[in-house]
């Protein structure tokens with residue numbers, strides 16, 4: 709019958725409209741900005757830089773390897789590598805000092821939220837945020853986010869992506885344990901050799 713599809717669509721719309729007064733799950737809208745939906749764990753909007761401990765500078769995981777800068781398809785990441793190394797403050801790098809980004813910026817107006825920077829980072833130093841209210845009336849610089857605005861704590865990461873953050877923590881703990889076990893094993897081998 710002609711128009712059967714349209715009728716079916718209208719019936720479904722009516723069912724949802726009237727049903728939304730009785731069933732909460734049929735109400736798919738909220739009174740934004742007074743009300744906000746909790747972002748699902750899988751939400752991905754814009755990258756941020758992770759730091760451990762309570763010090764954003766010292767605990768920053770990024771070692772300025774620039775892999776994300778090279779791999780970012782629209783080239784919206786700009787990194788300036790430090791000239792000196794900083795101590796392994798959070799113990800992520802087996803106690804070895806690392807370079808860090810003296811400057812790290814992302815152009816929000818260019819980023820296409822592809823998450824490639826996250827996929828390629830070997831140090832779990834960059835992750836996707838769920839915050840989506842990024843508009844600004846500052847045309848000059850408002851959308852170019854520098855390091856101080858990009859850095860967020862591991863606690864925040866756990867808040868927005870709890871499952872993923874727990875997995876990353878477990879992997880890092882495994883790497884740490886492996887790195888700590890190495891000198892102990894070497895010392896044991898040396899001791900055994902000396903005893904022979």
Ligand code: SF4
Pocket residue numbers: 755779780781782783784785814818819820821822823824825826
């Ligand atoms: S999400 Fe994609 S476009 Fe945005 S900074 Fe990362 S790699 Fe670049």
Ligand code: SF4
Pocket residue numbers: 769770771772773774775776777787828829830831832833834
């Ligand atoms: S965020 Fe990761 S991939 Fe990008 S420069 Fe830092 S350590 Fe390297």
